[in-house]
Amino acid sequence: MRLLPSLTRWSRLSSRFPALDASSNKESSSEQGRIVSLTVEPMRWLTGGALIGALTLLLIFLGLLLWEGAMAFWPRKLYLIQTTDQQAWLVELVREETFTPLRTKPDSHSEGGLPLRQLLYLGAPGMGVQPLRWVPTAAYQEVKLPKAALSVELISGERFHGIPLALSEEERPPLTRPADIIARWQQLRTELDAWRNWKASTRRELSRLSERLEQAQKEHRKALRLRPQDAFGINREWDLQRQALEKSIQSAQQQLNEILAQQPTVRLTLQVFPGPKPEQYTIDGIDLIRLYPANQLSALDRIGVVLDRWFSFLTEQPRAANSAGGVMPALWGTIVMTLLMSVIAAPFGLITALHLREYARPGALLLLVRISLRNLAGVPSIVYGVFGLGFFCYVLGGYLDGGADAVGWAPWPAKTWWLAVALTAFCGTGAFLLGLRQFAGIDPQGPLLYRLRGMLSLTLWAICLVFFVVLIATIPGFQGLYRSNLPEPTFGTGGLLWASITMALLTLPVVVVSTEEALASVPFSLREGSYACGASQWQTIRRVVLPRALPGMLTGLVLAMARAAGEVAPLMLVGTVKLAPEVPWKERFPFVRLEDQFMHLGYHLFDVGFQSQNGELSRSLVFATALLLVAIVFVLNLSAVWLRAWLRHQYPLSA
Amino acid sequence: MAVPHHRTTPSSREEGVPPETTPFVEPPPPETSRPTVPAAPSHRLLRISQGDEIPAEIHQSVGEATPILKIENFSLWYGRQQVLFNISMPFAKGKVSALIGPSGCGKSTLLRSMNRLNDLIPSVRVSGTMTLADEPIYRSSVDVIALRKRMGMVFQKPNPFPMSIFENVVYPLRIDGERNRSRLEEACERSLRAAALWEDVKDRLRKNALRLSGGEQQRLCLARAIASQPEILLLDEPCSSLDPIATGKIEDLLQDLTGSYTVILVTHNMQQAARASHFTALMYAGRLLEYGRTSDLFTNPHLKETNDYVTGRFG
Ligand SMILES: Nc1ncnc2c1ncn2[C@@H]1O[C@H](COP(=O)(O)OP(=O)(O)OP(=O)(O)O)[C@@H](O)[C@H]1O
Ligand SMILES: [Mg+2]
Numbered sequence: 001m002r003l004l005p006s007l008t009r010w011s012r013l014s015s016r017f018p019a020l021d022a023s024s025n026k027e028s029s030s031e032q033g034r035i036v037s038l039t040v041e042p043m044r045w046l047t048g049g050a051l052i053g054a055l056t057l058l059l060i061f062l063g064l065l066l067w068e069g070a071m072a073f074w075p076r077k078l079y080l081i082q083t084t085d086q087q088a089w090l091v092e093l094v095r096e097e098t099f100t101p102l103r104t105k106p107d108s109h110s111e112g113g114l115p116l117r118q119l120l121y122l123g124a125p126g127m128g129v130q131p132l133r134w135v136p137t138a139a140y141q142e143v144k145l146p147k148a149a150l151s152v153e154l155i156s157g158e159r160f161h162g163i164p165l166a167l168s169e170e171e172r173p174p175l176t177r178p179a180d181i182i183a184r185w186q187q188l189r190t191e192l193d194a195w196r197n198w199k200a201s202t203r204r205e206l207s208r209l210s211e212r213l214e215q216a217q218k219e220h221r222k223a224l225r226l227r228p229q230d231a232f233g234i235n236r237e238w239d240l241q242r243q244a245l246e247k248s249i250q251s252a253q254q255q256l257n258e259i260l261a262q263q264p265t266v267r268l269t270l271q272v273f274p275g276p277k278p279e280q281y282t283i284d285g286i287d288l289i290r291l292y293p294a295n296q297l298s299a300l301d302r303i304g305v306v307l308d309r310w311f312s313f314l315t316e317q318p319r320a321a322n323s324a325g326g327v328m329p330a331l332w333g334t335i336v337m338t339l340l341m342s343v344i345a346a347p348f349g350l351i352t353a354l355h356l357r358e359y360a361r362p363g364a365l366l367l368l369v370r371i372s373l374r375n376l377a378g379v380p381s382i383v384y385g386v387f388g389l390g391f392f393c394y395v396l397g398g399y400l401d402g403g404a405d406a407v408g409w410a411p412w413p414a415k416t417w418w419l420a421v422a423l424t425a426f427c428g429t430g431a432f433l434l435g436l437r438q439f440a441g442i443d444p445q446g447p448l449l450y451r452l453r454g455m456l457s458l459t460l461w462a463i464c465l466v467f468f469v470v471l472i473a474t475i476p477g478f479q480g481l482y483r484s485n486l487p488e489p490t491f492g493t494g495g496l497l498w499a500s501i502t503m504a505l506l507t508l509p510v511v512v513v514s515t516e517e518a519l520a521s522v523p524f525s526l527r528e529g530s531y532a533c534g535a536s537q538w539q540t541i542r543r544v545v546l547p548r549a550l551p552g553m554l555t556g557l558v559l560a561m562a563r564a565a566g567e568v569a570p571l572m573l574v575g576t577v578k579l580a581p582e583v584p585w586k587e588r589f590p591f592v593r594l595e596d597q598f599m600h601l602g603y604h605l606f607d608v609g610f611q612s613q614n615g616e617l618s619r620s621l622v623f624a625t626a627l628l629l630v631a632i633v634f635v636l637n638l639s640a641v642w643l644r645a646w647l648r649h650q651y652p653l654s655a
Numbered sequence: 656m657a658v659p660h661h662r663t664t665p666s667s668r669e670e671g672v673p674p675e676t677t678p679f680v681e682p683p684p685p686e687t688s689r690p691t692v693p694a695a696p697s698h699r700l701l702r703i704s705q706g707d708e709i710p711a712e713i714h715q716s717v718g719e720a721t722p723i724l725k726i727e728n729f730s731l732w733y734g735r736q737q738v739l740f741n742i743s744m745p746f747a748k749g750k751v752s753a754l755i756g757p758s759g760c761g762k763s764t765l766l767r768s769m770n771r772l773n774d775l776i777p778s779v780r781v782s783g784t785m786t787l788a789d790e791p792i793y794r795s796s797v798d799v800i801a802l803r804k805r806m807g808m809v810f811q812k813p814n815p816f817p818m819s820i821f822e823n824v825v826y827p828l829r830i831d832g833e834r835n836r837s838r839l840e841e842a843c844e845r846s847l848r849a850a851a852l853w854e855d856v857k858d859r860l861r862k863n864a865l866r867l868s869g870g871e872q873q874r875l876c877l878a879r880a881i882a883s884q885p886e887i888l889l890l891d892e893p894c895s896s897l898d899p900i901a902t903g904k905i906e907d908l909l910q911d912l913t914g915s916y917t918v919i920l921v922t923h924n925m926q927q928a929a930r931a932s933h934f935t936a937l938m939y940a941g942r943l944l945e946y947g948r949t950s951d952l953f954t955n956p957h958l959k960e961t962n963d964y965v966t967g968r969f970g
Contacts, residue, residue, distance in 0.1 A: 361777065362777065523814070524775075525810060525812060525814040526814055526816060526817075527775070528772060528775065528810065528814065529808075529810060529814040529815075529816065529876070529879075530816065530826070531772060531775060531803065532770060532772055532803060532806075532807075532808040532810075532880075533803070533804075533807075533826055533827040533830060533879065533880075533883075534800050534801070534803040534804030534827060534830060534831075534883075535800075535826075535830045536800055536830075539830045543816070543818075543826070543829070543830070544816050544817070547817050547818065548816075548817045
């Protein structure tokens with residue numbers, strides 16, 4: 001990455017505002033005479049005050065997000081607390097506050113102020129214990145920081161604390177010293193991870209095979225239905241195929257069983273503190289994903305733990321109903337959806353803007369189109385979601401799934417349809433021929449005729465387009481691509497494709513408007529120069545106008561992407577789900593399935609933050625997810641700024 | 656309907672400004688049946704400003720040269736505002752013809768009409784004819800792109816493209832589909848040398864052209880205009896932002912081009928017109944005033960106004 005453009009920008013800034021430049025400031029102070037340029041005007045303070053107010057709010061917002069996001073995975077100290085009512089807990093301190101006790105009685109602990117209470121994460125395993133509890137500090141009898149205390153994280157998303165007693169393995173003497181246990185765990189962890197990955201990939205293989213079997217069965221049934229006369233051959237082929245598949249399924253199953261048999265047996269016994277009295281608790285090593293001695297970590301270790309947790313957060317699947325684990329599917333969904341959306345929106349936006357700015361004849365119609373586009377950019381996004389659901393999912397998706405009759409259209413008889421095809425082709429050819437010489441130039445003899453010809457051409461194009469749509473909708477004999485799956489919808493419900501198209505529709509006005517502005521900023525004299533060299537309109541656009549407008553166009557596009565990446569409301573209607581059941585990518589090309597529902601960071605945030613049972617527990621996840629989302633948008637915006645600067649550097653505007 | 660002649664009072668005639676019309680009186684409609692007696696010289700500008708048709712003073716010598724570009728009864732409107740009035744003039748083949756006249760008199764507009772660059776402005780309407788080597792320019796069947804390729808143009812304000820110096824110069828060849836590297840490079844060097852720019856930029860041909868200075872940009876545009884060796888060069892004040900040395904070089908270039916190229920040169924610099932051109936036309940308010948051999952026009956013009964203009968007494 002080259003930093004040159006931004007640097008030059010700064011130097012330009014500092015030369016424009018000498019006050020930014022410390023050296024020039026010093027100089028002016030040693031000069032004689034009064035400064036006359038900076039007269040104080042009341043408006044200056046007023047506007048400056050408003051600016052400071054706005055900036056403060058923004059800083060608070062960003063600061064909170066950054067702090068909470070950074071603290072989300074911070075390993076806290078573990079305190080062993082003995083209360084006056086003979087309870088013992090090994091806890092993390094979440095936060096504290098003063099409170100007004102219910103019954104006011106003379107209180108020896110309150111020293112003039114209100115009593116303090118602390119929210120404790122108890123971190124004891126078991127069903128009956130509440131994970132979080134407010135405890136007034138007055139109830140503490142003794143607080144200790146046990147050196148050996150461990151914080152452990154399980155696959156299930158549970159996280160609790162204990163004092164390690166023993167780590168036992170097969171064929172090895174059990175370890176009892178905490179330091180040994182932790183050292184051994186570092187080795188075991190990679191082993192366990194490898195085993196888990198092995199198991200997971202075999203499982204995936206197995207499920208893929210059974211999916212293929214299912215698919216083959218469907219195809220077999222379809223073939224039987226379509227060609228009943230070949231039943232014998234079809235059946236034999238199917239038998240062979242089935243046998244082969246079943247065999248591989250069997251071997252995969254066998255392999256899985258072997259893997260399961262080889263499961264490493266590691267047991268970690270902890271002393272845990274569920275309340276009244278300490279208990280022993282044994283964890284299967286397979287369920288354990290992370291442990292750290294919370295009270296012995298140096299600052300560097302802590303950062304290591306944070307990074308490790310962030311890494312898992314970014315690369316793992318969510319677990320325990322999204323309240324634990326990672327956001328990898330949501331991250332993937334967000335990125336893929338945004339990219340797909342840009343791939344759809346960018347060419348359409350570019351072409352539309354190009355026509356509006358370069359080809360369209362200025363007039364009332366053009367004005368109307370421009371006004372509508374600007375208004376569309378302001379339509380609430382949920383409305384787009386409603387449209388996407390109603391049109392893309394139900395109508396288009398339904399049609400793709402089950403053919404015309406599935407969405408209540410009557411397909412045309414073949415003869416009528418072919419007639420319409422011929423008519424469309426005729427219209428298209430006519431429009432093309434009429435439009436061919438439209439832009440050749442002004443004809444002083446017959447401008448009216450020319451205009452009429454142009455209008456006729458345009459009308460024919462429009463007719464052609466309408467016919468084209470109707471024709472596609474009425475293909476005779478089209479029974480849908482996924483009829484065999486009905487009533488289970490394939491494309492007939494929200495999915496990646498429809499979500500991307502809806503978001504593309506949502507951002508299209510923004511892209512068009514910004515592209516148009518970028519095109520309009522290209523001076524007319526450049527076009528003139530190109531035409532005078534004998535360039536055609538398209539050559540002029542491609543070689544002169546587009547390169548010059550590129551920075552603005554790309555910036556607009558990236559900003560639109562940033563907007564789409566952070567948008568949630570329409571996505572809830574057209575394809576995001578709480579939990580996408582499968583791994584979000586496929587082993588085979590094209591790696592995504594367009595009809596799949598997917599997870600999205602924005603929706604995930606909403607789900608984790610407001611739908612889950614224990615709000616306090618997922619608090620850290622909420623902030624981490626929010627930070628991630630903001631980071632994505634921020635990176636996109638930053639890249640837009642950088643891109644613009646870089647392109648400006650490549651194509652400077654003037655000498 | 657006769658127009659009373661009392662409008663041209665002696666005092667207003669001397670000052671050369673149109674008389675004030677009283678606010679409530681409609682201005683008279685243009686006179687159609689005006690006697691064709693040549694008007695007195697001092698009346699001309701005045702009558703032009705009143706909208707009268709005045710035949711241009713075209714010297715005999717103009718008709719003797721072989722014309723390549725002929726303009727006949729050409730008028731042009733921007734929307735409802737007429738900018739060119741019935742201009743008829745030939746341009747001699749292989750010669751340099753200068754167009755002079757006060758600012759806003761329509762020189763650029765006339766020049767831009769020759770390669771139909773005014774087509775780009777939707778409000779422009781034209782009447783009359785122009786022919787290039789006896790082929791009409793304004794006809795719907797004309798291939799405008801081919802027409803423009805026969806002419807090179809340098810604009811009043813330099814307009815280099817946002818690309819490298821090299822690409823700027825070879826742009827006309829590129830759009831013709833020329834791919835041959837050596838031929839492009841050859842054309843680039845030749846044009847840059849001709850435009851007196853080669854020595855300044857030969858080490859930075861790959862640098863962006865927008866980083867050049869204003870005068871360098873103008874010479875670059877000249878190089879671009881001659882890169883594809885067009886038949887006709889339309890130069891709209893090509894030396895307006897050049898220093899005397901570069902100007903001299905450009906004028907030398909014009910001399911070199913004479914013979915094979917036809918050059919039409921708009922200039923505000925009388926010395927330049929006198930030095931570099933064979934023919935000179937004086938325009939005023941959208942009309943052609945006088946047109947003749949440069950030496951004649953500058954040393955013994957037929958019209959008093961021409962004499963006034965070239966000696967700097969009006970304009
Ligand atoms: N695009 C346009 N739309 C409307 N009027 C125009 C346009 N371009 C030029 N004009 C008008 O046409 C008249 C002639 O302009 P033109 O540029 O031909 O003058 P010029 O002789 O080249 O002047 P100068 O010597 O200052 O360049 C001017 O009055 C100008 O205002
Ligand atoms: Mg001009």
